[in-house]
Amino acid sequence: MTIYRGTVLDTPEDPFTGGPLRAEADAGLLVRDGAILERGAYAEVRSRHPGEQVVDLSGGLVLPGFVDTHVHFPQVRAIGGLGMPLLDWLERCALPEEARLGDPSYAVSVAEEFVGGLTQAGTTTALVFGAHFAPAVDALFTEAAxxxxxxxxxxxxxxxxxxxxxxxxxxxxxxxxxxxxxxxxGVGRNRYAVIPRFSLSCGDDLLKACRAVLEEVEGGYFTSHINENVREIATVARLFELSHYLETYDQHHLVGPRSILAHNVHPTDAELRTLAERGASVAHCPTSNSALGSGLFPLTRHLAYGVHVALGSDVGAGTGFSLLKEGLQAYFMQQLLSEQGYQLAPAHLLHLATTAGATALGLSSEVGDLGVGKRFDAQWLRPRPSSTLDVALRNASGNEDALAKAFALGTPADVRTVWVDGDEVWSQEPA
Ligand SMILES: [Zn+2]
Structure with a gap:
């Protein structure tokens, strides 16, 4: 067994319904076979298990591994294409790169870069838009495994x-x-999702085929895009004679508790009502929405209707893999919405980046927080000594303030070590 010692922050109870940030400045987590057996003050855990190995993660913060609910495997090399709205960006930046994944050896290289990008950013769980080519999807699952x-x-x-x-x-x-x-x-930690790109590029017969696959794959997921950009929405409205965008998926029974729809920047009230009724989730992707000028995400309306929301990086329209950056951008967006915005506290940001994603993916009994019984999927944020984040953390007024500073200043360069099921999946050389 191993005792991990450090400042541990997580959000086992939903802050949007009043749950507090759970924070222990000097905590001990006792881990055996990847599972957290005990959690408490370090001194107490240590005194109960004096012979066990201690991994000292003091300095910095120990957080649950991030859960990214919307990220595109083929687009790691397309990050940073600025200055275009969605449909132009797709045509000029994303789709030429997606086409290159038709070369299996190219796909293997991109799979390595992509999975490396996730782990280095502290992400341990992801709902990933695969490629349009089956061998490339094999490459992704192979590398993830x-x-x-x-x-x-x-x-x-x-x-x-x-x-x-x-x-x-x-x-x-x-x-x-x-x-x-x-x-x-169900092979190792991999699971399958059915992924029509978006209704704009998928006719009814193809969506019907997606539904047929879902019926064959027990516990399979459904993900796609929705209501991202006004020109996209107008095109979908012309292609389908339906009352709204969500119905293009819903009429084929693709919307349910194991469905995650990305963006939803411009939903109608009817769509929000249906999403809530179906128990579906929305992946909010704030840097992507900002970079493409898609719009300001109406979080307050989603919450008012009871729609579950998690966070996605949407690489490559999103500007990187870090959910710290996405959390900060989510906060900026709500501030810019002024009275229509939701006042996000640090605990909300951590929740959106961890427990909310675990819930959306049906994994909340295993990951998302660092409570007893959960898997040890975790990251150690340990900034370089005398970096601005290091200074900020050392001078933080408390744990909540420290978390705010992590979201404001943290980058993948600050993620020192990452674990999944207690196994190290990423570690920097000691600074
Ligand atoms: Zn996307």
Whole structure:
């Protein structure tokens, strides 16, 4: 057994319904076989287990591993394409890169870069938009399994209005998706998700095929995009004669408790009501929405309707893998919405980046916080001595203030070590 000693912060109870930040300045976590057996003041845990090995994580903060609920595997090299709205950005930046994943050896390299990007940012669980090519999706699952992070992903499908090499047919989509799900769903920490790119690029027969795959994959997930950009929404409205965007998925029974829809920047009240009724989640992607000028996320309306919201980096429209940056940008957005915005405290940001994502992915009994019984999926934020974050943490007025400083100043360079199930999946050389 191992005792991890450090300042441990997490949000086992939802701060949006009054849950506090749980914070212990000198905590001990006793871990055996990847599970947290005891948690308490370090001195007490230590006195009960004097012979066990101690890993000293004092200085900095110990947080749960982040849960990224929307991130694109093929787009790691497309990060930073600024100055375009969604549909132009897709055409000029994202889709040419997505097409390159048709080369399996290229896909293997990108898979390494992508999984490395997640772990180095402290992300231990992710719902990943895969590639349009089955061998590339194999490469992603293979790399995720090698490194050890928890990935839910699948083949991205489209059958219209994209570059030719990214298009498939309903029959091929069904066959390839099912074959991938049989290879990877429930294998190690991998799980399968059915992923039509967005309704704009998917006809009804393809969405029907997506539903058919979901019926075959027990415990499978559904994810796609929704209501990101006004031009996209207008195009979808022209293509489908339905009352709103959500109905393009809902009419095929794709919206339920295991569904996560990214963005939802411009929802109607009817859509929010339906999302809440179905128990579906929304992945809020604030740096992407800002970079593409998509709009300011109406968090207050989502909360008012009872729609579950988690955080996504949306790499490559998002500007990096760090959910610290996404949390900060989420905070900025709500501030910019002034009286329509939600006043986000540090505990809300941590919740959005951890427990909210675990709940959205049906993993909240295993990960998301560092309580007894949970898996030890964790990260140690330990900034370089005398860096601004180091100075800020040493002078913080308390744990909540320290967490605010981590969101304001933290970057992947501050993530010293990352664990999944108690196994180290990333560690920097000691500074
Ligand atoms: Zn996306």
């Amino acid at each position: 090698r490194v050890g992070i928890r990935v839910t992903s699948g083949l991205v499908v489209s059958d219209r209005l994209l570059r030719d090499e990214l298009l498939t047919t309903p029959e091929r989509a069904y066959d390839e998706s099912l074959a991938l799900a049989r290879r990877w769903h």
